[in-house]
Amino acid sequence: MKSVKIRKSPRRNRRVFGRLLLLIIAAIFLVFAGRFAYIAVTGHIAGVNLTKRSQKKYKADAVIHAQRGTIYDSLGNVLAQDINAYSVYAVLSHDYVGPNKKPLYVTDKKKTAKVLSHYLPLSAAKIYQQLTPANRAAYQVEFGGAGQNLSLSIKRKIEKEHLTGIYFNESPTRLYPNGTFASHVIGIAQAPKGKESNNQGLVGVMGIEKYFNKQLAGQDGYRNFARDSYGYAINQKQSKVKTAKNGQDVYLTLDSRLQSYLESLLTDVNKKYQPKSMNAVLMNAKTGEILAASQRPTFNASTKKGIDSIWRDTLVEDGYEPGSVLKIATLAAAIDSGHYNPNQYYQSGSIEVGDKKISDWQTSGWGMIPLSQAFARSSNVGMVKLEQTMGPKVWQEYIRKFGFLKPTGIKLPGETAGTLQYDRPLDQATTSFGQGINVNVMQMLQMTSAIANNGTMIKPQILSGINQDHQLKPIKAGKPIKTSTAKSVLQNMEDVVYQDYGTGQVYQIPGYRVAAKTGTAQITDPNGGYLTGTSNYIFSVAGIAPADNPQYILYVTLKQPQNMTDSAENILAQIFNPMMKRALEYTKKAEKDPQQQVKVTSVISESTTSAQKKLTSLGLQTALVGSGNLVVQQLPKAGSIILPNQRVILMTNGAMTMPDVTGWSKNDLLKLAQLTGIEIEIKGSGYAYHQSLAANGLLDGVKNIKVQLK
Structure with a gap:
């Protein structure tokens, strides 16, 4: 039987294929049409809001930085001020083009290098080398430190050269024109670190800059504007602008003339005797204004040189045992509470308290002496006698009355309150000569102010005011002692300087009457007890002048001089005497020429x-x-x-x-x-x-x- 071949019609096949293709195309069209309809109606795709995405692409927010407030001294001199710094960079990628493919990258590297060498501390050859990096795919290059911190005038001069592909980043920076100048007190402000810091202004990280950061910083504004696909701003009339609110200015009580002189004196002593640390503060005895204040180690606020040596403001953040200068409070408490008989004699040299022996700095003592000489001789045994006569409860009450164990409230960050070790009779006895109690520098100044102001204690102040409101008024911190007590203690402080048995004769200043108290405080050994050795002490002096009409209080501390070629008193006198004299001379000049500011x-x-x-x-x-x-x-x-x-x-x-x-x-x-x-x-x-x-x-x-x- 023969097989029958069925012939397929090519025309029919094409017709079937065409219909099938048409159905597929129609199905695809319907899918896309449905998708487009969904997008058009909802404005979303894959969970993304296309309207917002489009606005984001063609709109932008530009931060308008608020200008940080300026910090001034009491005379209106600038201590810290905002300036804008610029860094230059070059775009090399040929992908960076504008409309009509206009090159926005560096097109002539040799010319660019030659021109930039006139404004940057780099040779044309070095700049050209940086413009032709080994990595040819580099999008842009910078010029290291040489291309940073450029002034506005330099930026403008470079811009006038019309160099293609050269651009600038702007960043706020802080100018401290005086360099090493109350650096820890004024502090520093700098840009915050980290990714989240983009577009942020400066932030105070120390001193006044930190304490008043909110007031100084102000509030940034913004500008919301439309842009084209190339990133250029369009429709400026439709831009939304919120004006920046600049920071407030801060006025301090510091006097630049006195502060500069104090810095010079501290620098000289620091170089010569190499102490581990120093503090010095000059205060107006009547108002509490801090006229000059500094520490060592310190740093140059302009260059930041030395800033890593110590970040703490030791004037307020460090607690320490003050030693014999605290005897000012001990004597005042004994007199004020009625437990002082200046004519009572006692055996100096040493005294037993519990199972411990407390000795005078001159261990052999001075024999039987009256209590009236105990303060001027800085006798530990005499102070213990006063504490024992008062009793621990009365003495502790006066410690608190004098403002210890709580911050003074001075407008500086991190002020320590201090501590007191007072459980045993031995603890109570040692506090009478400044051991077992931790204080800060401002607390010592506040305590001494009670002696200078007839018993009224004045708070130390560093802030004169904000903006135009800087009418500083004294702030009373209480009246721990009677007027008669203050006068009696002041006379004892004069004995320290002018009696032949006084420990502070070196602090005499010709032409002026000075009242003072010296101190030599032991330093706690981390392994227990106290350090030994001739230089392992905190040496100090607190002085009031003129004694007959107190105007100034000067307090200086010197810790562990490593090159102790002079006595502690002679080292401290190299700061105390010229500094106090300079302040007193300014007062005398002002009295002769009473012009107003x-x-x-x-x-x-x-x-x-x-x-x-x-x-x-x-x-x-x-x-x-x-x-x-x-x-x-x-x-x-x-x-x-x-x-x-x-x-x-x-x-x-x-x-x-x-x-x-x-x-x-x-x-x-x-x-x-x-x-x-x-x-x-x-x-x-x-x-x-x-x-x-x-x-x-x-x-x-x-x-x-x-x-x-x-």
Whole structure:
């Protein structure tokens, strides 16, 4: 049987295939149409809100940083101020283009290197090398430290060169024009670290910068704007802007003249005797104003050199046994409570308390002596006698009355309250001469203020005010003792300095009457007991002057000098005597010339003629920076409180020109550097007499000016 072949029609097959393909296409179309309809109606895809995604792509928020407030001293001098620093970088990737494929990357590397070498401390060859990295795929390059912390004037000059592919990052930074200057008190502000710190301003991490961070920081604003696919801003009229609220200015009680002198004295003693630490504070006895305060080790707030040596503000954060200076409180408590008989004799040298022997610093003693000599001789045995006569309960009450065991409340972070070891009779006895009790520097100043103010204790203050509100008033911390008691203790403090048996004769200052108390405190050994050796002590002195009308209290501590080539008293006197004398001389000068301080008025946007006339009428000097006829900036700022005859520097709207700085002080030169952004290298001390750039010379392009003082 023959097989039958069935022939398929090619035309029919094509028709079937076409219908099948059409159905597939229709099905795909319906799927996409449904998908598009879903997206159009809901605005979502895969859980993503497309409307918000689109807005995010074509809208952007720009943070408007608030300017951090300025910190001033009591005379209106700038101690800390915001400036913007810039870092330069170069984009190398050819993928970075603008509209119409316009190159936004570096197109001429040799020219770029040559131009940048005029503004950065790098050679053209070095810059060219960095612009041609081994990794050709590098998107962008930076220039290390040489390309960072550029001033606004340098940034503008580079921008005027119109170099393709060169861009800048802006970051706020803090200017501390005085360098090593109450560094732990003023503190520092810096950008926070970590990924979350992007677009954040500076944050105070120490001292006043930390304590008043909220007030100084202000509140950032923002600008919400539309942008095109290339990232360029469009429709500026539709931008939403929230204005930044700048930080408030903080005024301190510090006096730059006295502070600078104290820093110099501490530096000299620190180099010569190499103590492990030092503290020194000068306080106005009547108001509690801290006029000068510093410590060693310290650091340069401008360069940050030395900052790793110690972060603590030892004036408030460190507790220590004060030693014999606390005998001021012991004597005052005994007199005030009626347990002091100056004519009572006792055997000096040593005394048994429980099973322990307490000795005088002169272990053989001075024989039988009256209690009236115990304080001036700094006799431990005499103080123990007073404590035993008072009894532990009465003595402890006075410890608390004098403000120990609780912070003074000074506006500095981390103030310690102190501790008291008071369980056994031995503990109670040793507190009478400053052992077994931990205090801070400010507590000691507060205690001493009761002696200087007829029994009324004054709180130490570092804050003069916020913004224009800086009318400081004394804050009473109580009246622990009677007026008669304070006068009696003050006389005993004079005996320390002027009696032939006093331990502080070295603190006499010709022309002035000084009252003081010396101290030598043992240092606790981590292994138990106390350290031994001639230098293993905290040596100290607290002084009041003039004794007949107290104006100042100066307290200095010196811990473990490693090069003790002089006696402790002679070392401390190298700080105490010149510092107290300088303060007293300022007081005498002010009494002879009782001019009031001047509040600087604003002259910005006024003509130079009008501005100079207005400031001169206030008793101030003026100096112009620039050749224009309109004032655009001024230092000190409006509202600053300064002394008569100080200089106000005015920047005009013309080209920046160098003023004649003959006779200018260091502080005036620092103001000039701050205003112009130009580094001024100052050599010598005194007043300016030579400048490397002549008066009226153009400052444009100048990076450094040298000024000699004498």
